[in-house]
Amino acid sequence: MFDVAEIGSTLAKEDYKARMPDLRARLLEAQFHLRRKDVPVLIAVAGDDRIGCEELIDRLNEWLDARYLDTQVFEEETEEERQRPRFWRYWMALPPRGRAAIFFGGLALDAIADRYLGRIDSDGFAARMEHVRTFERAIVADGMLLVKIWLHLPRQELRRRLKRKDSGWQLEQRDWIIFKHYDEIKPLCERYLQETSAGGAAWTVVESTDARHRDLRAAEHLLAAFTARLDEADAAPATRTAEALKPAARPVDVLGSLDLSRRIAEEDYRDRLEDQQRRLHKLSLRARREGLSSVLAFEGWDSAGKGGAIRRLVWSMKAANCRVVPVAAPTDEERARHYLWRFWRHLPHAGKMLIFDRSWYGRVLVERVEGFARPEEWRRAYDEINDFERQLTDHGSLLLKFWLHIDKDEQLRRFEERANTPRKRYKITEEDYRNRERWDDYLMAVNEMVARTGSTGAPWVLVPANDKRAARIQVLTAVCDGLDRLL
Amino acid sequence: MFDVAEIGSTLAKEDYKARMPDLRARLLEAQFHLRRKDVPVLIAVAGDDRIGCEELIDRLNEWLDARYLDTQVFEEETEEERQRPRFWRYWMALPPRGRAAIFFGGLALDAIADRYLGRIDSDGFAARMEHVRTFERAIVADGMLLVKIWLHLPRQELRRRLKRKDSGWQLEQRDWIIFKHYDEIKPLCERYLQETSAGGAAWTVVESTDARHRDLRAAEHLLAAFTARLDEADAAPATRTAEALKPAARPVDVLGSLDLSRRIAEEDYRDRLEDQQRRLHKLSLRARREGLSSVLAFEGWDSAGKGGAIRRLVWSMKAANCRVVPVAAPTDEERARHYLWRFWRHLPHAGKMLIFDRSWYGRVLVERVEGFARPEEWRRAYDEINDFERQLTDHGSLLLKFWLHIDKDEQLRRFEERANTPRKRYKITEEDYRNRERWDDYLMAVNEMVARTGSTGAPWVLVPANDKRAARIQVLTAVCDGLDRLL
Numbered sequence: 001m002f003d004v005a006e007i008g009s010t011l012a013k014e015d016y017k018a019r020m021p022d023l024r025a026r027l028l029e030a031q032f033h034l035r036r037k038d039v040p041v042l043i044a045v046a047g048d049d050r051i052g053c054e055e056l057i058d059r060l061n062e063w064l065d066a067r068y069l070d071t072q073v074f075e076e077e078t079e080e081e082r083q084r085p086r087f088w089r090y091w092m093a094l095p096p097r098g099r100a101a102i103f104f105g106g107l108a109l110d111a112i113a114d115r116y117l118g119r120i121d122s123d124g125f126a127a128r129m130e131h132v133r134t135f136e137r138a139i140v141a142d143g144m145l146l147v148k149i150w151l152h153l154p155r156q157e158l159r160r161r162l163k164r165k166d167s168g169w170q171l172e173q174r175d176w177i178i179f180k181h182y183d184e185i186k187p188l189c190e191r192y193l194q195e196t197s198a199g200g201a202a203w204t205v206v207e208s209t210d211a212r213h214r215d216l217r218a219a220e221h222l223l224a225a226f227t228a229r230l231d232e233a234d235a236a237p238a239t240r241t242a243e244a245l246k247p248a249a250r251p252v253d254v255l256g257s258l259d260l261s262r263r264i265a266e267e268d269y270r271d272r273l274e275d276q277q278r279r280l281h282k283l284s285l286r287a288r289r290e291g292l293s294s295v296l297a298f299e300g301w302d303s304a305g306k307g308g309a310i311r312r313l314v315w316s317m318k319a320a321n322c323r324v325v326p327v328a329a330p331t332d333e334e335r336a337r338h339y340l341w342r343f344w345r346h347l348p349h350a351g352k353m354l355i356f357d358r359s360w361y362g363r364v365l366v367e368r369v370e371g372f373a374r375p376e377e378w379r380r381a382y383d384e385i386n387d388f389e390r391q392l393t394d395h396g397s398l399l400l401k402f403w404l405h406i407d408k409d410e411q412l413r414r415f416e417e418r419a420n421t422p423r424k425r426y427k428i429t430e431e432d433y434r435n436r437e438r439w440d441d442y443l444m445a446v447n448e449m450v451a452r453t454g455s456t457g458a459p460w461v462l463v464p465a466n467d468k469r470a471a472r473i474q475v476l477t478a479v480c481d482g483l484d485r486l487l
Numbered sequence: 488m489f490d491v492a493e494i495g496s497t498l499a500k501e502d503y504k505a506r507m508p509d510l511r512a513r514l515l516e517a518q519f520h521l522r523r524k525d526v527p528v529l530i531a532v533a534g535d536d537r538i539g540c541e542e543l544i545d546r547l548n549e550w551l552d553a554r555y556l557d558t559q560v561f562e563e564e565t566e567e568e569r570q571r572p573r574f575w576r577y578w579m580a581l582p583p584r585g586r587a588a589i590f591f592g593g594l595a596l597d598a599i600a601d602r603y604l605g606r607i608d609s610d611g612f613a614a615r616m617e618h619v620r621t622f623e624r625a626i627v628a629d630g631m632l633l634v635k636i637w638l639h640l641p642r643q644e645l646r647r648r649l650k651r652k653d654s655g656w657q658l659e660q661r662d663w664i665i666f667k668h669y670d671e672i673k674p675l676c677e678r679y680l681q682e683t684s685a686g687g688a689a690w691t692v693v694e695s696t697d698a699r700h701r702d703l704r705a706a707e708h709l710l711a712a713f714t715a716r717l718d719e720a721d722a723a724p725a726t727r728t729a730e731a732l733k734p735a736a737r738p739v740d741v742l743g744s745l746d747l748s749r750r751i752a753e754e755d756y757r758d759r760l761e762d763q764q765r766r767l768h769k770l771s772l773r774a775r776r777e778g779l780s781s782v783l784a785f786e787g788w789d790s791a792g793k794g795g796a797i798r799r800l801v802w803s804m805k806a807a808n809c810r811v812v813p814v815a816a817p818t819d820e821e822r823a824r825h826y827l828w829r830f831w832r833h834l835p836h837a838g839k840m841l842i843f844d845r846s847w848y849g850r851v852l853v854e855r856v857e858g859f860a861r862p863e864e865w866r867r868a869y870d871e872i873n874d875f876e877r878q879l880t881d882h883g884s885l886l887l888k889f890w891l892h893i894d895k896d897e898q899l900r901r902f903e904e905r906a907n908t909p910r911k912r913y914k915i916t917e918e919d920y921r922n923r924e925r926w927d928d929y930l931m932a933v934n935e936m937v938a939r940t941g942s943t944g945a946p947w948v949l950v951p952a953n954d955k956r957a958a959r960i961q962v963l964t965a966v967c968d969g970l971d972r973l974l
Binding site for chain 1: 547557565589802807820
């Protein structure tokens, strides 16, 4: 696909001078309107022409309003970054709505370099590209205007530059490497570009032999992308066909098969609790030493006992090694980004345990059932979540997801008990009672969630919780077993 | 001050068991109410008894609701942290309103260890404690409930523990160091505690010979602090005496002495602009190589030309080495913390330049004049700002602050010009005209700001800006000179 970009296009200085002022004015204006419409913009710049990329990025910073534009250069991973899944640094650098960012290198060059240097094999390369596609699809679906520009330099031009004395100060070792191994690197680039051009995330290849031609082409392409998006936003919003809450096929009722009558006697409970807590204490110290991170997600009916189960975990560990994040309404910084961002941002350092009290599954549970997310939003969430979780487990983290299950009668009993206990009264609201009316909708959503997001690497632990003691022992044991398996 | 904490207090198991349940219930309840009242809580735990601190922190995580409590252990600085001023990591770890955090070690142990290890001399130790006082005063004034607990172990008890075989697994090399150099370390601790106990930030020293006594005393102290704060919040808010907008003494009118008639001819401008931009390009590359960070703050009248001056800076540098942060309304995550937090969070990596388009000076300008900040808030801001800036310059960063000055007639001319230029019309609003009515109040606020926050290390660059060309040249030159001085 580079052949079309090896035609030696050039642009005369006069032509450039005649056309750029108007282009720049229109680009700036379009950026302003995108900001007013709260559109986030991501401009990915990569290519086999490193110097050309740097020059183009400097130009973009001249043309656009730099106050609303961040340039992110992705070099070797830092210590902070290495402790998280690979895409963490891309997620953290995503522009919020109304701002723009340039990613230099990033996803593309990281993948190609890792493959070229043998850090990943062919399968790993394919898997990486699949992550890239999912990532880009997710942010585009969430409203990101994504523009991807690849600068290509024909080999003979690279040779010419390397031999020119006067440009020597700009050239680095790695430019020579690209030149010497061009035949090996080029097919990797081509494959990457082909396989990551799906949907709203197509690459535009620009020949960078001539700087003026390169800059003008890039500016035109950007302006076209900005304008298209603005026109789209100006058009009347597409009338959405009312999509049903129901899934395509009714999922298997996995919850219905749980044995809620299970009980543990008080005495037995004390012994087993102590055993498992002692076990968790030791395992968590070992996890800390060996750098094994854990991410636990707790979901369940209101009053199913998430809090109590989480406390038993926390009490078993050194406080410094463990953190609980209660998930409530997102902050406005979180609302300005893809819904998964608020979970990515908390991912723990090596060796620590992070416990989410409610989690990213809110998207396919409460947001789905209550209509806070549109059907196309929660429907695509299953894939986004699966990709997120695969990144966690590929990174080597322990990931466990708990659904604490009680029946409707038990819930009512607990609500009434709380209402009668002064210290617990604040825990119960009108809304809790209202939610009961949609029990069956939630039940269906949970069943579908478990069916679509459970996997060997990221299993759902379904916990019958009518008996709190049995539930706590099961949770503790599952966490210990999980750590044991990976240590 | 440790003598009173060496009386060998112990607590019988029965007494502990009899008193703790009620204490715990009340602590939990108080934490809940503090959360509901949006009070942020910071519990600093430090001491010469490392193991005792760790045990107490684990206890606190049991007693309190761990979902709203983060435990921050401050160990050796990470690479990320070393690239910022020392207090950056404390600022970043501050709990937002409604949450609680435990700082283990942190400010106290960092200071004492740095002094003991000879990383700072006696003056450095004094300066550090002054920063601590300013930091704690700032967060307390902002509403933080700060509780500081120091665990003290008498030397004979430490000796006893070190000799006990069965506790050997918990002991580390550093416990032996404390023991061997107790006589040198103890006076440092005492001095630190004395000098950082001012105002609402007093240390409570607890003897930790006996674990039960230690835990009960800490719990009681915490509960007392929580309760006092809740009682205070319940009381009717103190009627604030109407404080005048006016400063104590009318500051010198430094702005009035600026020569606004200065002009640069077009041709001269082109040459000098190119010279300075070329110079900045080179200097910024050198700064990047040598790890010199810069922080620039731009303030000035509406339409004084901040944007244009900033653009000339940005255009001179590689985009990746420079970032502009436009300061508008704070996000809700920012509003949940001290007003300086939103500036600390952006502080750049080593070698980069960060440009604030409007800055922390909003506190003593627009917030003061428009009444968004209460008089006691903007009055204490001068000290808080001076301390913040001293940390930046002590860290070795270049800090420059620009006030772009035009007169009232020139502003009106520019407003009208903008209103008549379609592309610039959006830049002008009703509010801009309204702000003109308070010109004299702003003038006074600017004069006081310059008088109270200008210093050799953090100078104000006052820029007559009726002529945009002259203003841009002055800004560019000042930045170049600043870099030159530090490189």
